Every structure is written in structure tokens, then in C-alpha cells.
Amino acid sequence: MFYHGGCLCGHIRYQIAGQARDPHTCSCRFCQRHSGSLTQMWIEFDEEQVVWNGEGGMPTLWRSSETSCRAFCRICGSTLGAIDDTPTLAIAVGTLDNPDQPELSPHYHTFKDCRPAWWSLNDE
Template sequence: MQTMDGGCQCGHVRYTAQVTPEKAYLCHCKMCRKATGGVSIAFINAPKDQVIWHREPDWYQSSPIGRRPFCSRCGTPLGFDFVEGGANIDLTVGSFDDPSPFKPELNYAIESMLDAWTDVRHLPGHTSAENTKVIEMWKAAGVEPPE
């Protein structure tokens, strides 16, 4: 287990969690796609008693069996939890300050996978720094572009 910090984009909601980074997974279910706006979502399952919310997130009951923590200020999705509880909670990998240690160990809800998005290594790539118009907008706003 490793202690890692995370939170929402605007910094309003923060947490510290004990996690096992090698146990992350991708969820491809339609509910998660709709809840996050992504083609899949990367989660890490953590013991609830090992997650400390420094500021409690807002919660949205996304189905009769599930609820999702999020920041109502910036909209960042922070995880998934079963309404009936349980010992663990899923936290979104992308909400951790440094998600680089995470490694997926499985795909969940593969019946809903969008095949065109499973391997994109063959596509050309561009760095953020190559988009000079966006870089100029950041600088005009008085801040350095994010990584």
C-alpha cells in the first residue's frame, strides 16, 4: 500500500488514500462513460477506512445502486461507491496528484468496450506545447500552461 494525495481540478476537494497502484482498472460500462464523459474511466479500489477526505465531496446518486463523489465547484468526477456501502470505494486515477505509479490490471464491463479506443498507439501524436494558440491563451491569462 502507498499513501497518495488527490483531489479535484480546482483544489476545493482534497483527499489522501492508501492504495495499491498496481491494482488499477479501466471501467468501460455505459454508466461510467456517461458519468465521466470519457470512453472509459480508470479507477483504483481503496479501503474506505484508508481514504481521508480533507474536504467532503458532493455526492450524486447515479443509479439505484451507485453514488459518485464529485466537486460541485469544478465538476471533477472523483469516484464511485455502492449505495449499500461496502468496505471499499473506487477513486478516479486521474484525480490523483501523480497518477504515474498506477498500472491497470484489468478491464471491467468489456461487453461495453469501444473497440476503436482500445489501442491508439498507431495514431500520430502532438505535444501540448505544439499548440501555440493555446499556449498564447494561457500566457495572456497570466499563467503558465499546465502540463
């Protein structure tokens, strides 16, 4: 299986070989601020499965914690993912060219307690 995606302006592009794992949503404050949304959706891969093949190469990184960096396009500012110090790379599902694939359906939601008090979902 191959996935393709990139940033809003197209400067950063990627290709991923392999099955997506751990599809989930997160509402932690890091994800909220990085994405500009109350919830971010992630899928994970090993770093060696991801090839940054756009003219911009690898995205710009910002160290967001002791174990992870947030990845974004230095041109348009698009959130692309999170790269852990371990070989795990999480891709923001919204950056995929084709995010409408059944295997990308989230299995769980983390940091529900960080959502605003007015947020209520039927899944609770």
C-alpha cells in the same frame, strides 16, 4: 504508501493511506457519462483509508445504482470516484497528483462491449 489527489479546482482534496487494489479500466455507460470519456480508470480502497482533507470536505454524491454513488466536486464538476454502500471507495486515477506509479497499471478492462464499434485496441 500514501496517495494524494483532488479535483480540478482544488476545492476537494484527499489523502489515502495504504496500497491501491484492483486497478482496472471500465467502459460501462455509467463510467462513460460520469467521466466524459469512453473509459474510466479506477483504483479501490476501503472507505476508512481515505481522508477528505480539502476545504470542500467530502465530495458531492449522486446515487447511480442500488449499491453505489458517484462522487464529484460541486464547484468544478470533476469526477472523483464512486463510493459503494459496502466500505469500498473507488478513486478515479486521473485525480491523483502522481498517477505515474507502476502499481496503478490496470490489470483488466470491464465492459469492453460498451465501447464504440470503431474502437479497436491492440490488446484484444
